[in-house]
Amino acid sequence: MPKHRQWEGLAEITEKYGDIVMLRILDQRIVIFGGGGTVLEHLEKTSATTSGRAQSPSFKMSGMTEAFGFMEYGQAWRLRRRLFWQYFNSNAIRKYQEVQREHIHKLAKSLLESTSASPNTSAMSAALLEIVYGLQAREGDETIKVVDIGMQGVRELLLSGTFLVDILPFLQYAPSFKPFRRTFERWRRDLRRMMVLPFERYMAEDPRPECVATDMISGAQRLVKVNMCVYQDLQYHTYISAQTASTLLVFFLAMSLYPEVQMRAQAELDAVVGQNRLPDFSDRPNLPYVNAIVKEVYRWLPVSPLGLPHFTTEDEEMGGYFIPKGTILVSNIWACLRDSEAYENPEEFLPERWIKDGKIDPDVRDSERYLFGFGRRICPGRHFADAAVFVGVGVLLHVFKFCPPLDADGKEIKIKPRLADIFVS
Template structure:
């Protein structure tokens, strides 16, 4: 399915091997903790875009979340500014990421009968195949068009420095921190992974903030009181405020835990026969980690269905005795998400900016009464 949708180059879908290792190594160079500070201005700018759009049209919440997160990542990865409305790169991302649902293992007949992909598209009943073809084209455009634009602008020296620009300086003809020239395929794929993974998972996680605040107004009030004391009324939060905002940081952690974005993680496959606690697991068995069960374990997180940031605090300071949800939500071992530190920082500035600026409450019906909010999950790879 990754080939049918065009996502075969994505790091999360590659088998372990040299290509995967090269891609991850390149990606990590730009998203390890010690380099993240140079992206903060663009992360703050993305949060400010969200604030402006919410002020103008709050009824378009989900659209604004997708747009503002995409704007921040496009600036960081490709040095691109988005159009105020109907940006082509954002639209391509939206269409390309619609193919994520096809990566739910065991969900589509093509996994079992791949020969069906050869059926001529003019035959009746091939709507699914036509949709897959359209998604594949969008995915490849999503990866290649911004990269090509940076190549063109780099030649004229008219683009701001960005991750793609730095990668291109590692291409054949130059040698940089990777010790050898970087291939075009690996570089453009690493940039595409950064854009795709960030815009999809951050968008989904931020949606939880708005649902949680409508269900738990007491959490919102407590966060706003902390922001008022630490930031004050005359400016917006910045990264320099983070150490003075332990409750806001706890909200970020609870957003990662509560109704996990990837409840079953990404499907894995065993490379060889294995035995675990008496269970025989044959080679090429699909294996899931039930992240949802871990993050909803009442022994570790009492009342797990409730959004309770205080669980991560003790006497106003981080409670180190409770499992950090990031150790589960971002995967495990050599496959753990290498963009997890960037995601955490982006979530912080968006959460802090929104809570310092707006009150989040349920919509009103025609009679002016609050409409009851119920958290419902989607049936895609990201919930």
């Protein structure tokens, strides 16, 4: 198993041996899917038996198995999925547009006023905090800081094969004073705090604000179970906000490296939106090139290049191979979206690949089908995230010019477009 930027090393393996490759680490089988058609064929059509999550020792020791996105496939997960979908399906998210709009405008204002070299993209975390719990995030808000701290451990945990305890499970019973045990305990504590603090703040509000949490609790009969769902699910909301923020950073980079793309998009915005207002959700059908930029951002540097691994809960047959129960299934999303047979010049950022006759070409392999997961484990917050990315890209393109950074002598710094070696990259 490659140790760094695993998506690149695994792409070389599947290119050499085929779109389905099985690795074995001691007794654990890991199947790598390296082709776009292969992923959809096997994770969509066999989702009843491939929607599990491996409950590794590192996940258990850190408390990750309590979080919705990483729970075992079963009744508890289905309850959370049903509740989440009720409030974040494609129709329900429309009532959150005002909050999303407000926080994108705040992000634009903070970029205008900031003197930092690193843009602050916590607007998505603040928007989700307000939507789910009705809490207004203030400058230096403790809840946002707690979320950031909690996500540090999550990012490291999600890099497969990082921890020796997953290879040698008996190490989980090592004495508590061992350094790796203390690390896992700190991550468990940080993750728990990240999930509980917003719920505690919400419960302390009098009167309770109008928000998803209020709707969920007032509309349910088993309050204890629903309360657990509300605060445990913050981890998944946080994952969505981290993906959205990272996607906007990819957009910033692409615009600085491809000024001709930026200029064409701004010309479209000038023609459709004009100079007297900012782009809005209702403009989306009339902005095909901006939509093409969003799709190309998803494709060019997918911010979750390996997604979340699936786990077979029953024996399966895939591509003529026998895949036993208990096999980890890894989808190389990065490789699927760099397939030269589906995308000409895949290394280049080319929104034009998505356009045909002035509209989005439905025959191009849709990057959204890969970025947000597969089968029954597809991200239930994908509509919210996609809407936020679109309006963010539209607003920021309409008011800013993106350029490469400059060194102390005023010369351009060449940025190599490459994903960082972390899970949400």
